[in-house]
Amino acid sequence: MIKFKNVSKQYDGGYLAIKNLNFTIKDNELLVLIGPSGCGKTTTMKMINRIIEPTSGEITINGESIKQQNPVELRRNIGYVIQQIGLMPHMTIRENVALVPKLKKWDEAKYKDKVDELMKMVGLDPNILGDRFPDELSGGQQQRIGVIRALAADPDIILMDEPFSALDPISREQLQEELIRLQQEIKKTIVFVTHDMDEALKIADRICIMKDGEIVQIDKPETILRHPANEFVRQFIGEDRLQNSTSLPEIEQLMVPPITAYPSRGLAEAVKIMRQKRVDNLIIVDKDHHYFGVVNIWDMRRAYGNEQLTLMDLIQKDIPTITPNENPEKAIQLVNDSPYGFVPVIDHNQKVKGIINRSSIVKFVTDRFDDSMGGI
Ligand SMILES: Nc1ncnc2c1ncn2[C@@H]1O[C@H](COP(=O)(O)OP(=O)(O)OP(=O)(O)O)[C@@H](O)[C@H]1O
Ligand SMILES: [Mg+2]
The missing domain is CATH 3.10.580.10 (CBS-domain)
Known part of the structure; x- marks a missing residue:
């Protein structure tokens, strides 16, 4: 369980990007952070793996303050997927996927099979693609590698910051489906940032809607659709989606x-x-x-x-x-x-x-x- 307690972040220069956040991310849930550009989604996410430090307040994982933990160690135990993928260009696909297990000094025997297994799990043949370099894969394939790389060391928590937003609509939908399927198998705690309400509604267990560094509503998709907290949420969801099946059609x-x-x-x-x-x-x-x-x-x-x-x-x-x-x-x-x-x-x-x-x-x-x- 990840808990934010009175967390604020003021950037150098005085901008208050996050204002007193209080919320909990449950074990094995897929929580989507969504909101307009600049509302603080990435900042919130990066505070969980200490890429960014809060100015005040505390974040705990399973009751333990993350401030007490070594940031490098913490990051190795939290998977991280970003839009720009960040695969190592000079490493093969297998080496890329095995990066964190290797950094954690796992025995090679322990992760060798795991790497192939993960590739198969997202529909990529390790025998064909395993020894290629990242630029020899399509964007969608690279993004799949980004996702399984985050899974390779079997972290309990995975942070995903707009991981699919650079993809074409078809690859994007496929990866959303795969993420839903994967999550049913592996049951991780996933924090997923997106701009896209359709994506959020499709994959989220709960959606956290943010605005100006604050949470406006955090609820299950069904509850958000049926009971938007205010006009901002209504607008953000869009009138089309709110016109649910019970309203009379013209x-x-x-x-x-x-x-x-x-x-x-x-x-x-x-x-x-x-x-x-x-x-x-x-x-x-x-x-x-x-x-x-x-x-x-x-x-x-x-x-x-x-x-x-x-x-x-x-x-x-x-x-x-x-x-x-x-x-x-x-x-x-x-x-x-x-x-x-x-x-x-x-x-x-x-x-x-x-x-x-x-x-x-x-x-x-x-x-x-x-x-x-x-x-x-
Ligand atoms: N290093 C920084 N220094 C100063 N201000 C920053 C810094 N990083 C982010 N900000 C500001 O903090 C606010 C929140 O930024 P953040 O990146 O968390 O937004 P976001 O919700 O992820 O936006 P987007 O959807 O565009 O990715 C923005 O107003 C941004 O300009
Ligand atoms: Mg962002």
């Missing part, structure tokens, strides 16, 4: 674009459109998108033999429609009751805005889950 958020056709079209043309767009109904409109009605594939099938017919002859006008400012619950009800399984949305100028069907409702609801849960 009609327009439930809609998908309609597949339309003019009433003058022949049936063969209409079938072609339906096949192409994979729909079983067409919304019939004029050139200004005014609504006429709906033509259904089964009616077309029955009438297909008559080459004189156009869509005009098959239009159904009596199916239920809805306007954009009606209650979304009504739309959901209408979709459920409709024999065709969808409802056209028609505005006050009689123009078609879109349609709502089961899959557009499902998409809306699941998108909300994705947003509010960071894609998990």
Whole structure:
């Protein structure tokens, strides 16, 4: 357990970067520090391994003040991963991963297998990559090495300062997944700094939101989403994520674009459109998108033999429609009751805005889950 007690940091020149921090990081939890640039995340993190010393207050690890411990020794027992990776360019990948065990003068036999095992754990083949140098690996591979290097000496605590922020979105997501999986296996106490709320929501057991050297809220992601402490937290999370699945969607958020056709079209043309767009109904409109009605594939099938017919002859006008400012619950009800399984949305100028069907409702609801849960 890492405990901050009344910790402040004033940099030379008088800037008070950290103001009386009091909080606890539990054993085996992944705590994410997040907040705007300059709010003190890196300073907070670097005080844990004594790269930066607090001006006042005390930090303890398992009840013991870190001031009593030798800083070099302390750092060897705390894994540290940073954005710039910091691999040694003249050492091979294996040597890089083995750096701390070696510094700790472990027997080579003790860490030799461990290095290969760690590489495999993050999907890198030690036989192919083990003897390469860092600049012979991609950015994502190097970053994986940075992560497992921090694990090699089996520290209880790992500090990660924006470790994935220089990566492309795909590598970044992969590494987030791997971190979640690794953490389930190895159960370390991890302090992870990020700017990215999606990343925080995805990986954190708890999120600590900071502003101007102070903690604004520290809670589980679910609690932060449901009960943001104040306007700053709300803003920081973003309104999209806060609109959780219980808030009512506006009609327009439930809609998908309609597949339309003019009433003058022949049936063969209409079938072609339906096949192409994979729909079983067409919304019939004029050139200004005014609504006429709906033509259904089964009616077309029955009438297909008559080459004189156009869509005009098959239009159904009596199916239920809805306007954009009606209650979304009504739309959901209408979709459920409709024999065709969808409802056209028609505005006050009689123009078609879109349609709502089961899959557009499902998409809306699941998108909300994705947003509010960071894609998990
Ligand atoms: N060595 C230093 N001397 C003086 N001021 C510093 C020093 N290091 C950091 N600061 C200031 O302390 C504040 C906190 O810096 P810190 O690096 O902890 O922020 P951060 O939250 O990690 O920001 P970022 O998201 O940009 O990395 C900032 O205002 C910064 O300018
Ligand atoms: Mg920083």
